[in-house]
Amino acid sequence: MAHTYEYPRPALTVDCVVFGFDGAGLQVLLIRRGLEPFLGAWALPGGFVHMEEDLEAAARRELEEETGLKGVFLEQLETFGAPGRDPRGRVVSVAYFALVRPDRNPARGDTDASEAAWFPADKLPELAFDHSVILTTALERLRGKIRYQPVGFELLPESFTLTQLQALYEAILGRGLDKRNFRKKLGAFDFVVETQGFAGGSHRPARLHRFDHDKYEALRSKGFLFEL
Amino acid sequence: MAHTYEYPRPALTVDCVVFGFDGAGLQVLLIRRGLEPFLGAWALPGGFVHMEEDLEAAARRELEEETGLKGVFLEQLETFGAPGRDPRGRVVSVAYFALVRPDRNPARGDTDASEAAWFPADKLPELAFDHSVILTTALERLRGKIRYQPVGFELLPESFTLTQLQALYEAILGRGLDKRNFRKKLGAFDFVVETQGFAGGSHRPARLHRFDHDKYEALRSKGFLFEL
DNA sequence: GCAAAAGTGTTCACTCTACACCCATGG
């Protein structure tokens, strides 16, 4: 069991593209850098991978340290390793993308620390390093993925109205959808089920629904393909 | 421009899952390891990333060094970094998948060196490290990808018969397709065009076709979605 | 009673699927 590899090694980081949904538009969680380089610039949350630490675990750890988020949906996106992407030297970054429900979101409305903040996905500031590239990649992935996998539910509260769900799809896909067709298609899948609750407001209350993960898994394992 | 990061760092490698098509089934190119650990075992071609070397460049370099292949279709797959995946210590591997045309394939039928060999994708030997996991991931990705992106052409010669193309799709998707429907759908896309050539054989010659990359790009940029 | 959002069906066009026979060549 030799201690091999006495070559110089690139440094290894993880970065997270965190998406949220505020009811109207898709949002991205950024942090303000407190260190050089790019001190004061906005950047994706992330940091160095420890020895003996799994990559996804590193992403979750950094996410919690820098934004307080835990237990979110997280999936590997792509690894960015162009020489020169970090002015300090060779740094390779494994990027993840995360989806956060608005109800378990400590950073939302966070004003005491100007360290983490949400930005509309279509109106982002300049970012440190190559983080804009990573972000664009993540957006494309999300747009592609939402069409054939039920990831959208990770951006809504546990129970939601069908109008909210439709607004989410419209925001991500960037185009309007027909209300009756949208609901008809959902009706065909039985993994979106009614709850007993209703949402309030100055108008007719909307029935709340939830995503039934077990029913979805049962269907999917039978070679079922979701498509919206 | 501090020389920061005096932490211990994981070692970084690239590994390539190389797919080929022999006219009947999907194949994977493996190499026999000449070093410990797993000496003599079959493994994915790959190796260490140099400092100052782009990740994809590293994958291409290793591919050429170990199999002689160059200029192939190559795309990043996923990064595997579980602690313990390499008995020598912490090694993180960025996996790529490659598609090679049978006509520019030096390794095919290679018998003098028992170093690289093709295996049917559904009948693989035990592999070193976690390479079986990587391979399974690559297969899933290929199956998913071929349905909405014209990657299949990267596995066929420059010009091919429609029967060959259909056989390829059937091999990857793992089910039979209707000949008339298959050809009807291709006819609707005008990026598969007739050439003047014919394939020989003891029977009626088949018209050769080719993939028109420019026409495809023109369509795709207009928001066109390929689906087979 | 009015403003605001919720909820609900039908028709038409198009796409997908199933299906069987004649054609061109080499031997």
Add this chain to the structure above:
DNA sequence: CCATGGGTGTAGAGTGAACACTTTTGC
């Protein structure tokens, strides 16, 4: 002339898209 794979069309079912009005609630 026969064996082998190449090449072609149609009908019926299913799916996707367009489209407008009634209901329920708070104020």
